[in-house]
Amino acid sequence: MKELKHLNKYFRKYGLKLFIGIIITIIARVFQLVMPSYVKNSIEVVEQFIRGEIAESAARNLLLEYILIIVGAALLSGFFTFLMRQTIINVSRYIEFDLKNEVYDHYQVLNLDFYKRNRTGDLMNRISEDVTQVRMYAGPAIMYGIQTLTLFVCLIPLMFIKAPTIAFYALVPLPVLSILIYQISRIIHKRSTVVQEFLSRLSTFAQESFSGVSVIKAYNLEPQLNGEMGTLAHEGKDKSMDLAKVNAWFFPLMILLIGISNLCVIYVGGQQYLSGEIATFGIIAEFILYVNMLTWPVAIVGWLTSIVQRAEASQKRINEFLKIEPEIQNEVEGHTPIQGQVEFDKVSFTYSDTNIEALKEVSFRVNAGETVAILGKTGSGKSTVLELITRLYDTTSGEIRIDGVPIRQLNLKDLRSSIGTVPQDAFLFSDSIRNNIKFGKEEASEEELIDVAKKAVVHNNIMGFSKTYDTVLGERGITLSGGQKQRVSIARALLRDPEIYLFDDCLSAVDTETEEEILSNLKKASRNRTTFIVSHRVSSAKNADRIIVLEDGQILQEGTHDLLVEQEGYYKELYMHQLSEKET
Structure with missing residues (x-):
C-alpha cells in the first residue's frame, strides 16, 4: 500500500470527521447486535407459554417489550448507519475533490513537452476513473472495514460463549467464502485494470474523432472511422464480458455458503436440542441471525482487498504524473514588475x-x-x-x-x-x-x-x-x-x-x-x-x-x-x- 501513503495528508486533514465516523460505525454495529438476543428471548417466551410455565398476559407483555426493543435497536442502528455514511462517505468525496484539484493543478504547471508525450484521453482517465477508484478506498473500504472488524471482535467471541459447538460449525464455511471471494477479486482486479486501460484508449480515440470531425468529413473517412470504432467497441465488449463472467460468480458463491452455514446451524443445533445440550430452540434462531450478520462482512474481506488493490494501481498511475517535476520552475516568490525591454x-x-x-x-x-x-x-x-x-x-x-x-x-x-x-x-x-x-x-x-x-x-x-x-x-x-x-x-x-x-x-x-x-x-x-x-x-x-x-x-x-x-x-x-x- 506504499502508493496510497500519498493520501495520508488528506486523512490527517479530515481526521476529526473520520474519527467521529468510526465511532458512529461501532455504535451502529453494537445496536445491530441487540436484535438476535431478543429474537431468541421472544422464542423462549413462546416456548414457556406452550409448556404452561408463563401466563398468556405475561407472555404478551414480554413479547411486546422484546418487539419494542428489537424495533428500537433497529431504528437506532439505521439512524447511526445514516450518520456513518454522512461522515465517512462525505470525507471520501472531500478527498476525491482535493485529489482531483491536486492532479489538475499539477497538470497546469507541467511543461508543453509533457502534453506532447501524453494523450488527452489518458490524462482525463487518470483524473476521473483513477481518482474514483481511490475514493472507494478512502470511503467505502474504511467504512466496511470498520464494520467488519467491529462485528468480528464483538460477535465471534459472543457466539463461542453462548454455544461453542454451533459456533464452530457455523463459522467453518465462512473462511472458505472469504478465500474464494479473495481469489475472484484478484481476477476481477486484473480484468478491471485491463478494462480501465482500454477506456483510456477509447476516450482518446473518441476525443480525437470529435476534434477532427471536419477533416474526417472532408476526406470522407466516416466508413473507415466507423470500422475502427466498431473494432474498438467489440474489443471493449469482449474485455467487459470477461470481467462480467467473473463478477457473476460473486453473489452465487456467497449465497451458497450462507446456505451451508445456515444448514450447519440448523442441523448441529437441532441435534443438540434433541439431545438436551441446549435448553431452548431460540438459540438456533439467534445463530441463524448471527451467521447472516457475519456473511457479508466475511465476503467483504475479499472485496475490500480488491478495492485496495484497484486503488493502489490507480494511485500509482496518478503518482506517476504527480512525481514529474515541471521543467519550468518559478524560482522567485517576490513581486517583479515588468517594463518591457x-x-x-x-x-x-x-x-x-x-x-x-x-x-x-x-x-x-x-x-x-x-x-x-x-x-x-x-x-x-x-x-x-x-x-x-x-x-x-x-x-x-x-x-x-x-x-x-x-x-x-x-x-x-x-x-x-x-x-x-x-x-x-x-x-x-x-x-x-x-x-x-x-x-x-x-x-x-x-x-x-x-x-x-x-x-x-x-x-x-x-x-x-x-x-x-x-x-x-x-x-x-x-x-x-x-x-x-x-x-x-x-x-x-x-x-x-x-x-x-x-x-x-x-x-x-x-x-x-x-x-x-x-x-x-x-x-x-x-x-x-x-x-x-x-x-x-x-x-x-x-x-x-x-x-x-x-x-x-x-x-x-x-x-x-x-x-x-x-x-x-x-x-x-x-x-x-x-x-x-x-x-x-
Whole structure:
C-alpha cells in the first residue's frame, strides 16, 4: 500500500470527521447486535407459554417489550448507519475533490513537452476513473472495514460463549467464502485494470474523432472511422464480458455458503436440542441471525482487498504524473514588475521531443515600447522566440533578459501576467464570446469589451449573431470562421493591456483590407508597449520599428523596412513577390 501513503495528508486533514465516523460505525454495529438476543428471548417466551410455565398476559407483555426493543435497536442502528455514511462517505468525496484539484493543478504547471508525450484521453482517465477508484478506498473500504472488524471482535467471541459447538460449525464455511471471494477479486482486479486501460484508449480515440470531425468529413473517412470504432467497441465488449463472467460468480458463491452455514446451524443445533445440550430452540434462531450478520462482512474481506488493490494501481498511475517535476520552475516568490525591454543573448534552443535545433545563438535587443516584426520561412524559429519570451520553454544555452534581469530570476506569474499573446492557432473555449474575450481580464466592463472588439474589427460580426456577445461557441471555437477566431483572440489580448504583446501570425486568415485596419488599430493600442509580430506577410511587418529575418534558427537580416528593401536578400524578394501579387 506504499502508493496510497500519498493520501495520508488528506486523512490527517479530515481526521476529526473520520474519527467521529468510526465511532458512529461501532455504535451502529453494537445496536445491530441487540436484535438476535431478543429474537431468541421472544422464542423462549413462546416456548414457556406452550409448556404452561408463563401466563398468556405475561407472555404478551414480554413479547411486546422484546418487539419494542428489537424495533428500537433497529431504528437506532439505521439512524447511526445514516450518520456513518454522512461522515465517512462525505470525507471520501472531500478527498476525491482535493485529489482531483491536486492532479489538475499539477497538470497546469507541467511543461508543453509533457502534453506532447501524453494523450488527452489518458490524462482525463487518470483524473476521473483513477481518482474514483481511490475514493472507494478512502470511503467505502474504511467504512466496511470498520464494520467488519467491529462485528468480528464483538460477535465471534459472543457466539463461542453462548454455544461453542454451533459456533464452530457455523463459522467453518465462512473462511472458505472469504478465500474464494479473495481469489475472484484478484481476477476481477486484473480484468478491471485491463478494462480501465482500454477506456483510456477509447476516450482518446473518441476525443480525437470529435476534434477532427471536419477533416474526417472532408476526406470522407466516416466508413473507415466507423470500422475502427466498431473494432474498438467489440474489443471493449469482449474485455467487459470477461470481467462480467467473473463478477457473476460473486453473489452465487456467497449465497451458497450462507446456505451451508445456515444448514450447519440448523442441523448441529437441532441435534443438540434433541439431545438436551441446549435448553431452548431460540438459540438456533439467534445463530441463524448471527451467521447472516457475519456473511457479508466475511465476503467483504475479499472485496475490500480488491478495492485496495484497484486503488493502489490507480494511485500509482496518478503518482506517476504527480512525481514529474515541471521543467519550468518559478524560482522567485517576490513581486517583479515588468517594463518591457527584451534581450536575447546568444540564445540556442533544441526541442527535446524531436531533437530539432530551433534557434542557434540568436542575439537581439528590443527596448520597451518598440515594435519588432519577425519573418522567415516555415520552421525558421519564429514561434520559438515567442515561446521562450513567455517561458513556455527554457533556453538550451544563452540567456534571455527582461528589463536587464535574467528571465529565470523573474516571478513567473508576473512575467506571464505582463504578456498578451495571440497564438498562431487561435484557441477559443466552448463558452460565450463575451467570456472568451474577458478570459484576459474577467473584471472588464461592457464598454471595454466592445472597444477591444472594435479594435480587432470583430464587433460587427458579433452583433450579427442572434445572441451577439452571449453566443456560445462550439468546441475550440468551431462556430466561428478562422478569421473571426483570430480576431476574437486579438480582442482578448488587447483587453488585457499588457506590457508586452506577442502576435504569432495572427492575421493569416484575414483579408488584406481587414488586416490593414487591424494593424492600424494595433499600432495605436500598443503604443508604448513592446510588441512582437510574427508573420509571413511584409504588410504586417513594414511599419515595425525593426524587422528580424530568421532562417534555420539564425538571424539572416535585421533592420527597418526601408533598409531591408534596399538590400538583396530574403526580405526584398518576399516584398517584391507579395507586391506583385497585390497588383495582380
